[in-house]
Amino acid sequence: MDVIVAIAPWLVAMLLLVAASGMFSASEAAFFYLKLEDRKRFRRGTTAQRAAAALLNDPDRLLSAVLFWNLMINVAYFAVASIVGIRLTDMAGTTYATIFSSVSLLVIIFFSEMLPKSLAVLRAPTLAALLAVPIAFAVRMVDPIRPIMRGVSTLSQRLIWPRFEAEPYMQVSDLERAIQMSMQSSTVLEQEEMALRGIVSLSDSLAQEMMRPRMRFKMFQPPVSLKDLDSEMTPSGYLLIADEQGDDVVSAINLIDATELPEENLEAFAQEVLVFPWCAKASEVFQQMLSTENEVAAVVNELGETIGVITLRDLMETIFSYSHGRSERILQRKTFEEVEPGVYLVSGMTSVRRLSKHFDRELPETRHATINGILQEELERIPEVEDEINWGSFHFEVIEQYSEGHILVRLTLLPEES
Structure with missing residues (x-):
């Protein structure tokens, strides 16, 4: 009994330290497990949610502060545990001290790391909003010593790896x-x-090779209501809102992930779209979408006119699907459908780059990005059914034409000598 009374204050201190360590561990998991939709909602939410969103604007600052406090608390915990272990050795013997040390180690592993992080992953939005204010205060307390921490980190790298050199940038x-x-x-x-x-x-790929052409999507002029959709999902999965003249896409709403939408004035809830020239790299569009959390980009020509749109969903399907072609994604058909040996059916929107890669053949120089553009250049007019041309080692014959500007072409491989 005397032993318990003697170590009781230290045990209370250890419990408080475990709770504090668990709070920082839970906050680390909760903040960095928030989804894109949660972060967007937090920016328009309560004071605590806005504070959480503000902390995530500088993730390095947030993470370094959380790890700093977690380290300090764990050091204090083990210091107190060492004091209790010494007292137990003196008052009860080595056996009890050894058991206490083992139990204290298991307690901090389970109650300050495993359990808090598991709960935080399951309830990330709730815990992030709940812990935003105390974590924001803890982050501000660490700010004055952050330059010192960076200096120590840099000095350590210079001492331990004095000849460390960054590897050259990996090329495609x-x-x-x-x-x-x-x-x-x-x-x-x-x-x-x-x-x-x-x-x-x-x-x-270029932006114009990945985009949905102007004829393949529909824009809505404000004011926009749910009745305008006629209870149907748009082909792109996004509600694309045009400017007052109805010429360019200015904002968009993700209809697939939207959980709640008002009946009227949907444009007030739309997110502004990014704008890229037709010659921009598709990888640059993707990177900008991720960094700005925008899901739609308008592709413009040299006159600034919208000629197509690229959605985040399109780019993700390109990465994670077996069919990387635009025909599979937009027209729901194979890019190269072989009807007989050496003869294929292809869409007019198939890119010249994909044509070259698929057949591994040298192509004539052209400023156009699609088969449709090549046909227009060679024919000097809009392609019509039964139009035929030879281009390089390919023979193109237009066999179908649709009102949306889409054409279906019969491609025949010619001997490369020709």
Whole structure:
């Protein structure tokens, strides 16, 4: 009994330290497990939710502060545990001290790391909003010593790795070779190889090759209501809102992930779209979408006119689906449908780059990005059914034409000598 009374204050201190450590561990998991939709909602939410969103604007500052406090608390916990262990050794013997040390280690592992982080992952939005204010105060307390922490980190790197040099930037060709080597050694799973190929395709593609053409999506002029949709999902999955003249896309709403929408004035809840020129890299569009949390980009020509849109969902499907072509994504048909040996049915919107890669043939120089553009250049007019041209080692014949400006072409491979 005397032993318990003697160590009771230290045990209370250890419990408080475990609770504090658990709070910081839970906050780390909760903040960084928030989804994109949660962060957007937090920016328009309560004071605590807005505070959580503000902390995530500088994730390095947030993470360094959380890890600093967690480290300090854990050090204090083990210091107190050492004091209690010494007293138990003196008052009750080594056996009790050893048991106490083992139990104290298991307590901090389970109650300050495993349990808090597991609960935080399951209830990330709730815990992030609940802990936002105390964590924001803790972050501000660490701000004055952050320059010292950065200096110590830099000095440590110079002392431990004085000759450390950053590796050169990986080129797309390096990634393609890595994919080929991984296929030969079977070290990359099929899904991982598919994703890598999708990333490479983004690096090689232009915005106009990935976009949904103007004729393949519908814009709505404000004011927009749910009745305007006629209870149907748009082909892109987004409600695209035009300017007052109805010429350009200015904002969009993700209809697939939306949980609650008002009946009227939907444009008030729309997010402004990004704008890219037709010659921008698709990988740049994707990177900008991720950094700004915008899901739709308008593609414009040299006159600033909207000629198409790219959605985040389109880019993700390009990366994580087996079919990376625009025809599969928009027209729901195979890009190259072989009808007989050497003869294929292809869409007019198929990109010249994809044509070259699929058949591994040298192509004539052209400023156009699609088969449709090549036909227009060679014919000097809009292609019509039964129009035929030879272009390089390909023979194109228009066999179908649709009102939306889409054409279906019969592609015949010619001997490369011709």
